[in-house]
Every structure is written in structure tokens, then in C-alpha cells.
Amino acid sequence: xxxxxxxxxxxxxxxxxxxxxxxxxxxxxxxxxxxxxxxxxxxxxxxxxxxxxxxxxxxxxxxxxxxxxxxxxxxxxxxxxxxxxxxxxxxxxxxxxxxxxxxxxxxxxxxxxxxxxxxxxxx
Numbered sequence: 001x002x003x004x005x006x007x008x009x010x011x012x013x014x015x016x017x018x019x020x021x022x023x024x025x026x027x028x029x030x031x032x033x034x035x036x037x038x039x040x041x042x043x044x045x046x047x048x049x050x051x052x053x054x055x056x057x058x059x060x061x062x063x064x065x066x067x068x069x070x071x072x073x074x075x076x077x078x079x080x081x082x083x084x085x086x087x088x089x090x091x092x093x094x095x096x097x098x099x100x101x102x103x104x105x106x107x108x109x110x111x112x113x114x115x116x117x118x119x120x121x122x123x
Contacts (some may be wrong), residue, residue, distance in 0.1 A: 001045060002021060004017055004040055005051075007050055011068045012066065016064065019036045023035065045117055060073070060077075060093075062076070064076075070091065070092070
């Protein structure tokens with residue numbers, strides 16, 4: 001199965017569909033993204049599709065609803081979880097400005113945006 005993200009006018013992913021491999025095999029007997037785009041365009045009457053990789057082997061991250069396709073980075077980027085979090089250019093994922101505490105397993109932490117820090121969950 002190949003997976004394709006439906007992209008709206010601003011690059012936001014609105015859905016992700018699976019396409020049978022037979023629909024994307026080209027004359028070279030290899031998967032061709034253009035065949036999948038053509039197949040979905042005809043089937044769904046919508047032209048903007050980008051292939052995504054379930055294991056992240058290309059385009060950095062598997063597309064999800066609400067992700068953005070960045071054509072400059074050729075990557076799917078998840079929504080920014082907090083205003084203070086910073087985009088990691090290598091992984092195209094957001095990271096907290098303060099690293100997650102490395103402590104023993106019995107501790108849990110959650111992000112506190114007003115203090116831009118991790119706080120222990122004691123519940």
C-alpha cells in the first residue's frame with residue numbers, strides 16, 4: 001500500500017488515503033508517485049495529492065490530518081504543540097525549548113507553557 005495526503009490550498013493535510021500498489025506501478029515496474037496522484041485525481045476529482053511514507057523514509061514524517069506539507073523542505077510537519085516549541089530542521093518535528101527531564105521511570109512530566117518548563121505530574 002502507498003499512502004497519499006490530500007493537501008488544501010495552504011498546504012494543510014485534510015486526509016490521508018491508501019492506494020493499492022497496482023495503481024501506482026509504472027512502466028518501469030517501480031512505484032511512481034505521479035501514477036498515484038493521477039489515480040486519486042480521477043477517483044476523487046481533486047488534484048492536490050502528495051505521497052507520504054508510513055515509516056518516514058521520505059518527507060520526514062508520515063502525514064496526518066492537520067499536518068502541513070512544506071514544499072521547500074519537502075516534508076510533512078506536524079502542528080506546533082505550543083508557541084514556545086521550536087522546529088527541528090533535521091526531523092521537521094517540534095521540540096520543547098527545555099529538554100524533557102531524564103530521571104527514573106516512575107516520574108511523569110507535562111509541559112507548562114506559561115513557565116516554559118516541564119512540571120512533575122503527581123496524580
